[in-house]
Amino acid sequence: MKVRHTLICCFFLSLQEGNPEVNINKNISFGVVGGNLTAEFRFSAGTWKIFCRGECEGENILINTTDEKHQRHRYSTEYIIVEYAPALSVSITQLIMSDAGQYSCAVAESPSSVSYQQFEVVVAEALLDGNDDQLKHFDKETGSSLTVGCSFNQAGGHKYLCRGECGEHEVLLQTDGEDDFKDRYRIGFRGTSEEKYKGSGILYVTITQLTESDSGRYRCSLNPAAGQGSFRDFEISVTDGVLLHVIITPFIIVVVVLSSLAVLIICIKRKSDRGLRTRGNSEGTNMEDVHYENCTPGSTREDSIYQSLDPAGRDQDQTYSTLTHHT
Template structure:
């Protein structure tokens, strides 16, 4: 028996029975139909140094056959501990390096069916000088830098500036934002609503890096008003303090150096003189104050002798 144009539906057990006068014999035969198609072929996979990457190889059919992966016809990849095989035939390479770049072959055991996959490993994109946090006066302009390095083998890259989640464009009518050829961002006529976090995002075919900075706007009018309030408060406080001191001096008991005479005509007591003039200037035989020209504030005078 000959079967032509077989497919998966033809998988079955076939019997061959032979009969004669002496009896019959039955022979069973199982037909395996192997899917000779593995895909996709010629895929180019790109990664950056240190990434994990999947190399696809989808092969199906019955019975399942062993998948063999090789790199440029060298030793089998499955001997590398960084390589793991998926049930479908796809392999995963962990933490790839530049040495992993090259051509890979996926084949089915005991067949001539195979596909190829190419792996390209690039240098990781790095932002050398990102934007810095700035404080600026309202109405002025600022510049935010974004200096980076991209693997020259990559076909291109894109630089995107954002204010929060908003993508910035230098095509606005008021020319609020300008992105120069060196990817520096200029923000003009800063207002209070420009206080926000800004980000520079560099996007390539294989990776994406971002650097952040904030702009804080200082309102000079608000700053001057604050200083005026501080100065006014301090002045009022000082005036209140001066009034309190003057009132306290007037209402307190006058104190000064006085002498008390005794029968022997000598002074018996000393009193400390403080700031305010004595409350009495009577000239009698019992109390006598110092002459105003001889007084000295905050000084304790020696015992005086009273002469009658």
């Protein structure tokens, strides 16, 4: 699904003063892994169109062109008219998680006099559309973040992110607008302008700085209080990635060491057994010939070559065979 939004004067105000988890005065554009993202920004008329990842310098410059429409790899720009005003449309196709981050773009008369508009790209790990009967499960590590997109066949109304089923004490964040923040939680709602998806939208919910106590079942919902609400459920399991690494790494080392010792013991035993059998044959003792699997490839061939090249060994074998026959 292609998500297309117009970001013109989108300012997000902190609900909790001094909260470092809340982004202030940020243009935010949402997308889903594997999908496409398009955002539009109004500018004055200009010749140069610039699209960058972060600061516009060096390899961060994704597109720098005078063309009305330009594409480079998964990135593209198009100079368009929106409501009788010039605008720059920037797009990223086939989104991946590493696309999340800060971007900037501009339209200018010359590359030396540029005024950039900055925005943030948030990439959802999955899109929940209600077509999957199985509950979507996410495995996360402590300190990481999770963004999920919830697709609905309606737009607008009350948006909720809940821990559980949106009961009285289960609401984490609720808003009537398109975007809101509270503590570690974020809601962003984007309708779609595509004809076949008109009247529908995607509710993006984000939880940052996950802890093990965040493990559990969550719900994103539209208009649950009206009795005609739609919802999507998902589940999160949060584990301590550092602790897991500390536990697993020594275990792997122990397994490797023990396996190496076992192989070494087997090889020594087989070598000892072959030595005993060879000594028994040289003393003329009638010992049962037991075949062992060799530890290294090619050793059977090497033994055969050795025997064929050892005249004394062949004479002993022939003498032993003659004495046995006469007996």
